[in-house]
Amino acid sequence: MRRGVLLDLVLTNKEGLVGDVKVGGSLGCSDHEMVEFRTLHGRIRAISRNTGDFRRATLGLFKNLLGRIPRVRALEGREVQESWSIFKHHFLQAQDRCILKSKKPSKGGRRAAWMSKELLEKLKGKKEVYRMWKKGLATWEEYRNVVRVCRDAMRKAKAHLELNLARDVKDKKKGFFKYISSKRKTRENAGLLLNEVGALVTEDTEKVELLNAFFALVFTAKAGPQESQTLEVGQKVWRKEDFPLVEEDWVRDHLGKLDTHKSMGPDGMHP
Known part of the structure; x- marks a missing residue:
């Protein structure tokens, strides 16, 4: 002011x-x-969850415990849901006995996927050289050289990780999509919206109701003239002669031209 x-x-x-x-x-x-x-x-508190530590799991004992379950006698004459509940109870008991629990830190405390132990040592060395430079114990050229070395090492580590993920995407899909999702920026709340009369909607409840009403129009709105014509055409009775002719040689020719290195399609299957 x-x-x-x-x-x-x-x-x-x-x-x-x-x-x-x-x-x-x-x-x-x-x-x-x-x-x-x-x-x-x-204050934002770090959230820690207990997860199974499969590196220290005794899988042999776990397999033996599952094999001792009397499935025929225990599940005989029971409904599907009741049988599943009984099996799940024994499965979780064996899992708690054979797989130890360890704390899983929040996302803020995790180390980057491309960060190796050697690179972490270099970054610690860069901080030490920076402190020495601020105290006058090191020259600017020395600190600049260390910064360049660390920057090049970080770029190479990121490129090497992305190359390995792209090369092994067919065998290790989980790691690939986990890395992709970590790069996405999530929004905690939606922005301001305009309702039917042009007024701004700020409350979360009003935003939800407005979005629900908007997306519900896809199923409740009346069909226009073009949509009604499409419905009439869709009700046409198809004869056997109207279907396209697909021969076996034509299908084999297209299958032979598929690129096996391409990503999967909407069906979730690789070529």
Whole structure:
């Protein structure tokens, strides 16, 4: 603010994020007035979950325990759901006995997939050289050379990881899609929406109702003239002569031209 005139305005997309707004004195020799406020934000705690540590699992004992289950006597004369519940109970008991649990840290504490132990040592060395340079114990040229070495090593590590993922995508699909999903930026909330009358919708409940009503129009809206013509054409009775003729040689010729190195299609199967 300057002499009571508002110059800048800070907007938030949620209520209750900013509080205790006060207009203080001027900032140094400037004629602008300071605006003090307090950010109301709770502390984010790291979430840890227990997951199975399959590296230390005794799979031989696990197989023996499952083999001892009297399936015929225990499942005889029972319904499908009841049989599945009994088998699941014995399966989870054997799993808890043979597979140890370990804490799985949150995403913020995980190390990057391309980060190796050698590269981590180089980055620690770069921080040490930076501290020495700030204290005057190292020259700028030394720190610059270390930065360039670490930058090149990081680029090569990322390129090597992506090359391995692309090469082994058919055998290790899980690792490939896990790396792709980690690169996507997720949005916690939707932006502002306009309703039928042109008013802005800010509440989450109103946004959900508006989106549900919009997507429901696909099933509830009346068909237009072009859609009605399409429906009439779709009701045409097809005769045997109207179907396209597909010969075996034509299918074999197309199958022989498939590229086995291409990605899978919508059916989830590789060529």
